[in-house]
Amino acid sequence: MSGLLIDGKGFASGLRDRVGLAVSGLSAAGIVPGLAVVLVGEDPASQVYVRSKGRQTVEAGMRSFEHRLPDTCSQTELLALVAQLNADASVHGILVQLPLPAQIDAAAVIEAIDPAKDVDGFHPVNAGRLATGQDALVPCTPLGCLLMLRDQLGDLSGLEAVVIGRSNIVGKPMAQLLLRESCTVTVAHSRTRDLPGTVRRADIVVAAVGRPRMVTGDWIKPGATVIDVGINRVPAPDKGEGATRLVGDCDFDSCAAVAGAITPVPGGVGPMTIACLLANTVVAAARAHGQPVPD
Numbered sequence: 514m515s516g517l518l519i520d521g522k523g524f525a526s527g528l529r530d531r532v533g534l535a536v537s538g539l540s541a542a543g544i545v546p547g548l549a550v551v552l553v554g555e556d557p558a559s560q561v562y563v564r565s566k567g568r569q570t571v572e573a574g575m576r577s578f579e580h581r582l583p584d585t586c587s588q589t590e591l592l593a594l595v596a597q598l599n600a601d602a603s604v605h606g607i608l609v610q611l612p613l614p615a616q617i618d619a620a621a622v623i624e625a626i627d628p629a630k631d632v633d634g635f636h637p638v639n640a641g642r643l644a645t646g647q648d649a650l651v652p653c654t655p656l657g658c659l660l661m662l663r664d665q666l667g668d669l670s671g672l673e674a675v676v677i678g679r680s681n682i683v684g685k686p687m688a689q690l691l692l693r694e695s696c697t698v699t700v701a702h703s704r705t706r707d708l709p710g711t712v713r714r715a716d717i718v719v720a721a722v723g724r725p726r727m728v729t730g731d732w733i734k735p736g737a738t739v740i741d742v743g744i745n746r747v748p749a750p751d752k753g754e755g756a757t758r759l760v761g762d763c764d765f766d767s768c769a770a771v772a773g774a775i776t777p778v779p780g781g782v783g784p785m786t787i788a789c790l791l792a793n794t795v796v797a798a799a800r801a802h803g804q805p806v807p808d
């Protein structure tokens with residue numbers, strides 16, 4: 514590979530240290546940030562994420578509140594829990610783990626969360642604030658991507674950025690964040706004509722598609738920075754029968770041969786997402802108590 518590997522794991526560890534310092538500062542003022550995570554059902558991947566979030570929250574010196582509801586839980590029950598957490602002064606951040614069971618309208622649940630406690634940044638008020646350039650709680654995955662890009666490239670102003678994917682949780686907020694940095698932003702999606710040609714213009718490529726190894730090295734402008742958000746589990750017969758491995762939306766080897774810098778999967782964007790969740794919780798706690806918001 515010729516491109517520099519962007520070490521998301523190391524970067525996330527540094528961010529968690531900075532969060533820990535900010536938590537100490539708030540604790541000295543008598544404020545202990547608290548994060549409530551709500552898990553509905555038994556989805557194994559969600560259980561792993563929730564456990565990891567709880568552990569890292571406590572390690573950062575914050576309070577972690579975990580609420581588990583059965584997958585038969587009704588929307589009314591879940592909304593009642595959200596209302597209780599909205600009213601609880603020791604809870605500064607609320608995260609309802611997605612996906613939710615079919616009987617529950619996820620949009621209604623997200624809208625029920627107090628926007629000031631919406632540390633996932635999915636509430637329409639936060640999406641609108643981000644889009645209109647106001648202080649917002651920003652979705653964790655794109656925020657993590659932006660922090661890595663700034664660290665890698667410094668000033669992003671004037672760069673061509675292509676975001677592949679337009680979901681509310683990754684693609685759209687990523688595009689807003691890059692626009693805020695004065696990039697020239699193109700948002701590509703499944704109807705984009707000539708996706709390879711579009712991506713080839715980019716100084717910054719953010720792939721958030723959910724298609725294993727879709728972006729190949731011949732799509733990448735030499736020297737471009739590639740952020741691979743995708744997490745896809747694929748068969749890995751070389752590791753034994755029935756074995757699997759995680760790969761990104763970019764074909765790592767061919768992209769790394771052309772890119773200036775690239776995030777690996779795993780170990781790139783993934784670790785940054787939880788670190789940004791902790792950072793958002795500190796921001797929410799500081800704002801709730803009229804304290805200065807840490808950088």
Ligand code: NDP
Binds near residue numbers: 654679680681703742
């Ligand atoms: P969604 O499925 O919500 O969105 C995927 C987007 O990709 C859509 O906008 C879709 O276009 C577009 N797309 C699909 N196929 C193509 C194609 N052939 N060409 C161009 N665009 C295409 O996914 P998410 O945004 O939720 O997640 C994207 C990926 O990121 C997934 O792999 C997910 O696992 C991963 N992820 C990783 C996180 C992390 O912490 N690292 C966190 C969140 C997600 P259209 O809108 O037209 O359908």
